[in-house]
Amino acid sequence: MxxxxxxxxxxxxxxxxxxxxxxxxxxxxxxxxxxxxxxxxxxxxxxxxxxxxxxxxxxxxxxxxxxxxxxxxxxxxxxxxxxxxxxxxxxxxxxxxxxxxxxxxxxxxxxxxxxxxxxxxxxxxxxxxxxxxxxxxxxxxxxxxxxxxxxxxxxxxxxxxxxxxxxxxxxxxxxxxxxxxxxxxxxxxxxxxxxxxxxxxxxxxxxxxxRNAMVDLHWSMQNHFQHFGKAGFEMLLGYDPHRTNDTPMLPFDFGHDAASLTHESLLIELPERLSRFGETVSFRHFFQLVVNETPATKQMIALAARQLTTDHEIEVLTTDRKLRRNGVIIHDDDLLKLPATKSLFLPRAFDE
The missing domain is CATH 3.40.50 (Rossmann fold)
Structure with a gap:
């Protein structure tokens, strides 16, 4: 056709x-x-x-x-x-x-x-x-x-x-x-x-x-699209096109393994990204700022943020700055921030 x-x-x-x-x-x-x-x-x-x-x-x-x-x-x-x-x-x-x-x-x-x-x-x-x-x-x-x-x-x-x-x-x-x-x-x-x-x-x-609807389409079709870069944020940084690369870069194919890799990458990188915004940032504003630099959908980022609240690595506040309970569904107007006691970012080990 x-x-x-x-x-x-x-x-x-x-x-x-x-x-x-x-x-x-x-x-x-x-x-x-x-x-x-x-x-x-x-x-x-x-x-x-x-x-x-x-x-x-x-x-x-x-x-x-x-x-x-x-x-x-x-x-x-x-x-x-x-x-x-x-x-x-x-x-x-x-x-x-x-x-x-x-x-x-x-x-x-x-x-x-x-x-x-x-x-x-x-x-x-x-x-x-x-x-x-x-x-x-x-x-x-x-x-x-x-x-x-x-x-x-x-x-x-x-x-x-x-x-x-x-x-x-x-x-x-x-x-x-x-x-x-x-x-x-x-x-x-x-x-x-x-x-x-x-x-x-x-x-x-x-x-x-x-843009989010288009990325959602990539994930829904799985394996029909490829991406030659990272799974989390800053997905296309760190590649030198001037260098002849003897080892080919493996494609990211929007399949099940790619989804798992994306989720783990977001869990590692999301706290560090939040640290760049100061005290708080709304989830809507955060997504708009990172939308072009990740193969993740908005829902994927929200799910990662939700898990990070249960791990006590980030906090979610209402618009009037009241702390929401851990594990809540993230909404656009919610404010994201790092816990006051969190000052160091240690690499998160991948679950075995």
């Missing part, structure tokens, strides 16, 4: 789920814009949509626009602004190689539509494909605002020929985040069955809730 078909099916599934147990039917009023510049692909897209059961009855809401994404972006944004107040939208930029998409377009999306989300599927092997074709290579780097890293990228590709996904993730994740115009992002890989193709799926938004 094409991406268009998958999107239509996903929205139909979401509508069905929203109607579960409801007497008054809920209708998802969504418009779809499929932008494609290759004529054979447009014809394929039309056939796929025509055969898609979820597309039936939505003729007035499905738009196929021939041409480049940048050509139609302003008109699509204008149409989105005519509906509702929040102007919610999801932009799925699904391309094989990034020779045309510009980060400037992403900044425009978030500037004009703060409630939007952008999902990029990035075939990082375009770098290998274009490295000997300087015109395409340089054009891609200009669009991604990476021209200043040209020589470094070529060198890294040569040094990490076997698998350069860890290097790409660590080298470029901060660049995409800083230049996207988004406040929140996820930088995880799709676990491809083809070891010679690396697909990077990056999600951008301006809200921690949207």
């Amino acid at each position: 094409s991406v268009a078909g998958l999107m239509l099916e996903a929205m139909a599934s979401a509508e069905a789920k929203a109607n579960e147990g409801k007497k008054k039917p809920f209708t998802l009023d969504a418009d779809y814009y499929f932008i494609e510049r290759q004529k054979p692909t447009i014809e394929y897209l039309k056939r796929e949509i025509g055969d898609c059961e979820a597309a039936h009855g939505k003729d007035g809401h499905i738009n196929i626009l021939p041409g480049r994404f940048a050509k139609h972006l302003d008109a699509v944004i204008k149409q989105i602004k005519t509906k509702g107040r929040r102007h919610r939208a999801i932009f799925l930029l699904d391309q094989y190689g990034y020779t045309d998409v510009r980060l400037a377009n992403m900044r425009k999306i978030f500037r004009e539509l703060p409630s939007a989300e952008v999902i990029l599927t990035f075939a990082v092997d375009w770098l290998a494909d274009f490295v000997n074709e300087s015109e395409k290579f340089d054009s891609a780097l200009r669009n991604l605002e990476l021209s200043h890293k040209r020589n470094l990228l070529v060198q890294i590709r040569q040094n990490h020929a076997a698998d350069w996904r860890p290097t790409i993730q660590h080298l470029l994740h901060q660049h995409f985040y800083e230049m996207s115009g988004a406040d929140c992002y996820t930088p995880f890989f799709i676990n491809s069955t083809d070891s010679h193709r690396a697909y990077w799926l990056l999600h951008f938004s301006k809200h921690s809730t949207a």
Whole structure:
């Protein structure tokens, strides 16, 4: 099934789920814009949509626009602004190689539509494909605002020929985040069955809730995504992309073992992170500050904090600063703090 078909099916599934147990039917009023510049692909897209059961009855809401994404972006944004107040939208930029998409377009999306989300599927092997074709290579780097890293990228590709996904993730994740115009992002890989193709799926938004929902999706699918970094906080620190690494970094796959490792890492690291905030910090504010630096969901962090209260390593207070009992469920407005007597942070041994 094409991406268009998958999107239509996903929205139909979401509508069905929203109607579960409801007497008054809920209708998802969504418009779809499929932008494609290759004529054979447009014809394929039309056939796929025509055969898609979820597309039936939505003729007035499905738009196929021939041409480049940048050509139609302003008109699509204008149409989105005519509906509702929040102007919610999801932009799925699904391309094989990034020779045309510009980060400037992403900044425009978030500037004009703060409630939007952008999902990029990035075939990082375009770098290998274009490295000997300087015109395409340089054009891609200009669009991604990476021209200043040209020589470094070529060198890294040569040094990490076997698998350069860890290097790409660590080298470029901060660049995409800083230049996207988004406040929140996820930088995880799709676990491809083809070891010679690396697909990077990056999600951008301006809200921690949207980011948390995306990470929740990674965990719910398990093993379909990979992360080449740490399990706790500061997940992408401590990796040197300039060094040729003879021992490949093992991927974190969002499976059961990864969940256990994440929980143990949070138990070790959470008290130290809280020590950076002074006296108290609300759980909501804490999560918003660390949201981009961990593969953990909000619920995972809350569960770790809850266990740490039973271990007397952190304390939870109400908004009027009354101490809550140990083991309580953590709420957004709760205040987290270290016990007054805790002044040293000793490594927490992993349970045998």
